[in-house]
Amino acid sequence: MAVTPLYKTVENHLRERIESGALVAGDLIPSEPRLAKQLGVSQGTVKKAIENLVNERLLYRHQGKGTYVSRIDFDNSLFRFFSYGSGEGEAVRIRKETPMRRIKRGPKRICKKLGVEPGTEMLYIERAGYIEDAPVLLEQSWWIAGLVEGLEDEDLHIPDLLYALVEERFGVPVVRCAETLTAEAADAQTARQLFIRDNDPLLVLMRTTYTSGGRAIEYRVTRGRADRFSYRTEIR
């Protein structure tokens, strides 16, 4: 018998309200007693459901204030990389510039990644990342043009965290990303731009970004100088 625990039902209720966009990042959700009454369960059960969602980082809580829907945490990106050399895993600020943006039809490969018709109009953006004025990464990103109309305007300044702008200006919440990391050898053009030699190693991060309802909105490839990036973790 597939018996679903009550707290799972509560979790799913909240998950759906977030996934559907009824609750968006930063929103205050109803309090424990309120939810308990609404759903006809005890406060302890609501607490357990919320605890689980907090562990998943879908929600966060502040004593005395309430429970909020999380903003996506890019500190968990694989490019939460640490600069090499500078004493053991210290986070380093990467400044980003946006030298190029242009509307064009999406290449077949990209359309497929985003699950849209081949030839769909895309906004193509190229960015460069600097650590203390030295270029260390290059980023190419394709957005579904219809979702971010006006982002192609060169007068619109793009902040370091592009997603903040997309959420605020276009009302498209960024909910989730899938990332794949690998390495490749630099081609001539990339090498020139990053001041390294041809075939020097690059770390390559491919990212698909999703908004609510599981819709993909962006595909992005970031290439970073391998001598400037590494990734650390603990296993237990």
Place this chain on the structure above:
Amino acid sequence: MAVTPLYKTVENHLRERIESGALVAGDLIPSEPRLAKQLGVSQGTVKKAIENLVNERLLYRHQGKGTYVSRIDFDNSLFRFFSYGSGEGEAVRIRKETPMRRIKRGPKRICKKLGVEPGTEMLYIERAGYIEDAPVLLEQSWWIAGLVEGLEDEDLHIPDLLYALVEERFGVPVVRCAETLTAEAADAQTARQLFIRDNDPLLVLMRTTYTSGGRAIEYRVTRGRADRFSYRTEIR
């Protein structure tokens, strides 16, 4: 005032018993009612403490059986990599061979990583990993020789998961690893061994392995063909 919640005290009690080696991987810990009595708290508090440690994957539970100390989970290694090409993130078995092992004094760099005196005797091991008979990774590892006496014997077969042998044969539990991932270009020798060209990209994983009490026991560098490895994750 720094008030420590009771369940934290319980967590720390269990953590200490594990860290000290009084409880080792696979052991059954006392039941909830037993711990509650021992420590003079309610069963709910014990349950909360254990839940937290389960979330950290330090423990795992089986309904009807009990609560156990986790074995280290190498599926969480960054080299829980997936082979490319073979349909989307399917795990692939990597067969390992051990062509070389030798006792020698540790290079200064390695001794420092392991926190031992320069010149300490080490067991140096070279291994190669194959996917369907194609060599895809090379591994160099340095062990503190005194801890694994006899491992240098060529007649002693080394299984794919070396750590299993170390735990069983030498009674040295593997408790934790720290990993750093980056990329580099293949040198001539590595390229030859992996059947790639000089300067082709490699993913490089550096790992320090620890036993109980925070003592480092191994330093390892694994180099894999970038075209055969990638790493995936989700961020939320």
Place this chain on the structure above:
DNA sequence: TAGTGGTCTAGACCACTCC
């Protein structure tokens, strides 16, 4: 059948935030 963990409830008291 006895012992384990898993779910759920009800209620007490505390600490923090805001008005």
Place this chain on the structure above:
DNA sequence: GAGTGGTCTAGACCACTAA
């Protein structure tokens, strides 16, 4: 002071495991 989440307790009932 009213409302929020955080901690802690006590106890009921269920599901799974082992003998």
